[in-house]
Amino acid sequence: MAEAAATGCRRVGLQGTGDWLRCPRQTNIMDVVCIPARRVTGAGRTGPKVAGPAEPRVAAPRGAALGARRGRRGGASMADSKRYVIVGNGVAGTTAAETIKKLEPQSQVTLLAAEPYPLYNRVSLPHYLKGTVSEDKVFMRSVEQHADKGIDLRLETRVVSVHPDERVVVTEAGETYPYDRLLIATGGRPRPLPAPGADTPGVYYFQTLDDTRQMVERFATARRAVVVGGSFIAYELAEGFRRRGLEVVWLIRGPRWLRRILDEDGGRLVDLLARDHGIEILYGEEVAQVHAAGGTVKAVTTTGGQTIEADMVGCGLGLDFYTELLAGSGVEVQGGVVTNERLETSVPGIYAAGDVARFFDVFIGRHNQMGTWNNAMTHGRVVGANMVGANRSYREVPVYSSGLFDSKITAIGATPENHPEVEAVSHVDWENRQYQRLFFLEGRLVGAVLIGDLRARKKIVDMITQRETVDDPNRLILSLT
Numbered sequence: 254m255a256e257a258a259a260t261g262c263r264r265v266g267l268q269g270t271g272d273w274l275r276c277p278r279q280t281n282i283m284d285v286v287c288i289p290a291r292r293v294t295g296a297g298r299t300g301p302k303v304a305g306p307a308e309p310r311v312a313a314p315r316g317a318a319l320g321a322r323r324g325r326r327g328g329a330s331m332a333d334s335k336r337y338v339i340v341g342n343g344v345a346g347t348t349a350a351e352t353i354k355k356l357e358p359q360s361q362v363t364l365l366a367a368e369p370y371p372l373y374n375r376v377s378l379p380h381y382l383k384g385t386v387s388e389d390k391v392f393m394r395s396v397e398q399h400a401d402k403g404i405d406l407r408l409e410t411r412v413v414s415v416h417p418d419e420r421v422v423v424t425e426a427g428e429t430y431p432y433d434r435l436l437i438a439t440g441g442r443p444r445p446l447p448a449p450g451a452d453t454p455g456v457y458y459f460q461t462l463d464d465t466r467q468m469v470e471r472f473a474t475a476r477r478a479v480v481v482g483g484s485f486i487a488y489e490l491a492e493g494f495r496r497r498g499l500e501v502v503w504l505i506r507g508p509r510w511l512r513r514i515l516d517e518d519g520g521r522l523v524d525l526l527a528r529d530h531g532i533e534i535l536y537g538e539e540v541a542q543v544h545a546a547g548g549t550v551k552a553v554t555t556t557g558g559q560t561i562e563a564d565m566v567g568c569g570l571g572l573d574f575y576t577e578l579l580a581g582s583g584v585e586v587q588g589g590v591v592t593n594e595r596l597e598t599s600v601p602g603i604y605a606a607g608d609v610a611r612f613f614d615v616f617i618g619r620h621n622q623m624g625t626w627n628n629a630m631t632h633g634r635v636v637g638a639n640m641v642g643a644n645r646s647y648r649e650v651p652v653y654s655s656g657l658f659d660s661k662i663t664a665i666g667a668t669p670e671n672h673p674e675v676e677a678v679s680h681v682d683w684e685n686r687q688y689q690r691l692f693f694l695e696g697r698l699v700g701a702v703l704i705g706d707l708r709a710r711k712k713i714v715d716m717i718t719q720r721e722t723v724d725d726p727n728r729l730i731l732s733l734t
Contacts, residue, residue: 437604
């Protein structure tokens with residue numbers, strides 16, 4: 254501990270795991286030893302310059318040295334093992350890291366996380382928002398569990414550039430991490446509200462645990478809320494706010510919710526479900542300005558000229574994906590990171606998985622992108638195996654299922670959101686409040702959306718997997734009702 258005292262580190266304890274250090278140079282909890290870290294002194298697009306051995310010693314994030322020590326159980330020299338760097342510790346990145354260590358125990362796996370937490374369940378965040386689960390139930394991994402598996406987890410470490418020629422990534426702090434294989438699993442960030450006053454306290458987005466925690470704290474004093482957007486996230490905000498007892502007005506720019514996926518009947522059905530739940534929806538409206546009083550949100554003015562009082566504004570305007578770190582790297586980006594069916598990018602040795610990956614979908618013969626938990630988890634398993642030398646194709650039909658007020662909804666496979674060229678047929682049962690819409694490409698079923706009765710989900714997935722040709726789409730949809 255003398256060395257720690259010399260560097261200004263202070264002793265802290267965490268969850269009964271013993272003595273750890275907090276280094277003044279970083280915000281992370283550190284291991285009990287400080288190790289040298291290579292730091293960029295003049296990084297450029299032609300490649301980073303790494304300082305020599307006289308560099309100051311920088312503390313490694315807690316779990317780094319511990320994970321490396323525990324990872325040496327296979328008996329192989331670490332110098333002889335491959336170096337895997339994974340950018341992003343969501344379910345895709347974490348699953349890939351665990352898959353690599355299972356298949357190649359002697360490997361060096363470094364997991365770089367922009368957030369301050371190990372893996373947590375984003376699917377549980379809407380339940381935490383509604384108050385049906387507690388925050389502690391959201392977490393899925395601990396720092397200690399990563400260390401036990403030999404995974405070098407670096408929290409609050411944001412990668413800003415990738416250099417394929419040198420095979421290194423560079424972080425915001427100027428550190429470099431060399432790799433033999435690299436995975437981009439960075440996910441996305443919410444699109445900002447494009448209105449004056451959007452930075453006012455009380456305007457929220459819904460992507461991370463910290464986002465959710467801030468809204469939960471706000472519920473103690475809030476009475477009225479405005480939700481903005483026509484996305485799944487906007488729905489989760491509207492329902493969460495209403496479940497917490499707030500008056501909710503929902504602004505949707507288009508003519509209906511999920512306007513690219515649902516037709517007019519589907520939109521009307523969702524409107525009925527929302528109004529039964531006590532939520533008012535205004536279509537063709539956006540936020541023109543956010544008004545503040547006393548340093549917090551008090552109202553919004555819409556593009557139609559209405560002023561609506563609000564203590565909270567929740568924004569669900571879609572996602573932009575974290576791809577800027579790939580600028581100049583040669584990796585192809587088209588909205589997301591383009592991959593083949595093995596989830597490898599246009600640059601050999603660099604892979605992508607999860608929400609950020611625009612993967613080649615073998616069932617539709619085109620690239621697809623779908624941000625679902627199960628999709629990301631399966632991506633992690635497939636890409637982890639491929640990074641250690643397997644030759645597996647991603648052969649899963651992406652499926653997203655959710656509650657929908659007092660009903661349910663599922664989206665399957667390719668939809669007009671990503672493939673506007675699909676043909677569609679639909680059916681609605683107003684009495685039972687059920688809805689089916691099927692999507693076709695070149696005579697084959699490639700996707701669907703169901704509201705209410707979801708029992709046809711398995712049959713639809715099987716038909717997509719089998720690439721069946723459908724002669725009579727209307728007859729098929731009636732057989733599913």
